[in-house]
Amino acid sequence: MTIVAFQGEHxxxxxxxxxxxxxxxxxxxxxxxxEEIFAAVEAGEATYxxxxxxxxxxxxxxKSYDLLLDHDLKVHGEILLRVRHNLLTIPGNAAGISQVRxxxxxxxxxxxxxxxxxxxxxxWYDTAGSAKDLAAxxxxxxxxxxxxxxxxxxxxxxxxxxxxDIANNYTRFFVVGKGEPAHAGRCKTSLxxxxxxxxxxxxxxxxxxxxxxxxxxxLESRPRRNRPWQYVFYVDLDGHWQDANTSAAIVGLLSRAxxxxxxxxxxxxxxxxxxxxxxxxxxLQI
Numbered sequence: 001m002t003i004v005a006f007q008g009e010h011x012x013x014x015x016x017x018x019x020x021x022x023x024x025x026x027x028x029x030x031x032x033x034x035e036e037i038f039a040a041v042e043a044g045e046a047t048y049x050x051x052x053x054x055x056x057x058x059x060x061x062x063k064s065y066d067l068l069l070d071h072d073l074k075v076h077g078e079i080l081l082r083v084r085h086n087l088l089t090i091p092g093n094a095a096g097i098s099q100v101r102x103x104x105x106x107x108x109x110x111x112x113x114x115x116x117x118x119x120x121x122x123x124w125y126d127t128a129g130s131a132k133d134l135a136a137x138x139x140x141x142x143x144x145x146x147x148x149x150x151x152x153x154x155x156x157x158x159x160x161x162x163x164x165d166i167a168n169n170y171t172r173f174f175v176v177g178k179g180e181p182a183h184a185g186r187c188k189t190s191l192x193x194x195x196x197x198x199x200x201x202x203x204x205x206x207x208x209x210x211x212x213x214x215x216x217x218x219l220e221s222r223p224r225r226n227r228p229w230q231y232v233f234y235v236d237l238d239g240h241w242q243d244a245n246t247s248a249a250i251v252g253l254l255s256r257a258x259x260x261x262x263x264x265x266x267x268x269x270x271x272x273x274x275x276x277x278x279x280x281x282x283x284l285q286i
Contacts, residue, residue: 001027001047002026002027002048002050003026003027003028003029003045003046003047003048004018004022004026004027004028004047004048004175005015005029005030005032005033005037005041005045005046005048005049005050005242006018006028006029006030006031006037006049006050007029007032007033007036007037007042007051007127007133008031008039008127008128009030009093009126009128009129009148009235010028010030010128010130010132010149010153011126011128011131011132011146011147011150011151011152011153011154012030012126012127012149012150012239012252013127013128013147013149014050014052014173015030015128015149016081016147016148016149017050017079017081017171017173018050019149020081020263021050021077021079021175022048024206024220025068025244027104028044029045031054031096033124034051034063034067035067036177037049037050037051037176038051038067038071038073041073041176041177041178042071042073042178043132046192047177048072048076048175048176049175049176049177050079050173050174050175051068051173051174052064052066052171052172052173053065053068053104053172053173053174054171054172054284055083055169055170055171055188056168056169056170056171056172057166058105060228060234061074062222063221064174064279065192065222065234065277066225067085067119067224068174068176068190068192068263069107069192069232069261073176073177073178073200074177074179074180074181074264075174075175075176075190075263075264075265075266076106076175076176076177076180076181076264076266077174077181077266077267077269078172078173078174078175078188078266078268078269079172079173079175079269080170080171080172080173080269081162081170081171081173082167082168082170083109083169083170083171084104084109084147084148084161084162084164084269085102085109085145085146085162085163085164086145086146086147086148086151086158086159086160086161086162086163087143087144087145087158087159087163088131088143088145088146088150088156088157088158088159089134089142089143089144089153089156089159089161089168090132090134090138090156090157091156092157093138093140093141093157094157094159095145095158096140096141097141097143098117098120098141098142098144098244099119099120099121099141099143100114100119100121100122100123100142100143100145101122101123101130101133101134101142101143101144101145101146102121102122102123102124102126102127102130102132102144102146102161103123103125103126103127104123105129106146106246107121107123107145107163108143109166109169110145110163110164110165110221111165112165112271113163114202115270116138118134119143120162124144127144127145127147127150127178128144128146128150129155130144130145130146130152131146131150131151131153131154131156132145132150132153134154134156134254135154135155135156143159144156148161149247152253152255152272157187159229161259166180167276168214172269174190180188180209180264180265181264181265181266181267182254183240183265184267185239185241185267185268186216186256186267186268186270187239187243187265187266187267187268188236188237188238188265188266188268189196189236189237189238189239189240189241189246189265189266190232190234190235190236190262190263190266191234191235191237191260191261191262191263191266192207192232192233192235192260192261192263193233193235193253193257193258193259193261194219194224194230194231194232194233194257194258194259195233195256195257196215196258196260197230201256202233202255205233205253205256205257206219208249208250208252208253208256209237209249209253210239210244212246212248212249212251213244213245214237214238214239214246214253215237215238215239216236216237217238218234218235218236219233219234219235220233221234222234227243239265240265241262241265242265250262273279
């Protein structure tokens with residue numbers, strides 16, 4: 001039986017991402033923090049974990065990348081989901097809404113919608129949590145912003161759909177687990193490395209990929225937490241580490257870098273998955 005750990009309450013966007021990727025029958029394990037996701041997989045309490053790593057408008061989620069560096073779990077896949085917020089309330093309570101509860105990031109992503117309707121935003125600890133709490137203690141005139149799944153889980157009425165200000169807003173998840181996935185189809189590889197603090201060291205390291213026609217889809221620097229003013233570089237690239245050109249580039253990188261950690265090679269999410277994902281993920285605790 002496959003069990004997938006996610007951060008948040010049942011009905012969270014992250015749980016919806018799990019169901020989109022693994023199917024509606026997958027068993028999910030809610031966790032309070034990202035650290036608990038990694039711990040659950042390492043302890044065997046979950047088969048995989050779904051961890052948000054990047055949002056198309058807000059950028060990378062640094063906590064997730066730090067945990068990928070600190071732990072030995074591998075990336076087994078990626079999920080691309082469009083952020084689609086919904087206004088939910090107690091059934092029959094759609095008229096007279098004056099306050100809207102949700103996670104601060106969800107409220108910010110629907111600011112124009114709320115302002116046009118003169119609705120008061122009330123920050124809550126979690127999107128799914130706001131739905132759970134309203135279902136447990138109904139309050140007249142109060143609605144929440146949460147996922148379609150949250151409406152189903154807590155029996156709430158969907159008053160309005162797609163209320164986010166930016167339609168083309170996606171969140172990318174990594175599916176993390178033990179071992180390595182099989183090499184199949186179009187793959188991507190993620191890795192992290194550091195280079196000596198010498199002139200041209202980064203240029204030479206990246207040249208190992210350029211000279212072999214290996215396409216880098218992402219390059220981002222992060223501070224090394226144990227070494228002030230030194231940095232590590234996170235890279236995503238097209239291809240599997242076992243492919244001839246990719247393998248040769250990584251071997252070349254090993255000769256130039258201070259250290260290299262392969263985070264994993266995994267099936268790439270397709271544009272079709274991105275466009276057809278109907279209810280999606282925002283960031284962090286949503």
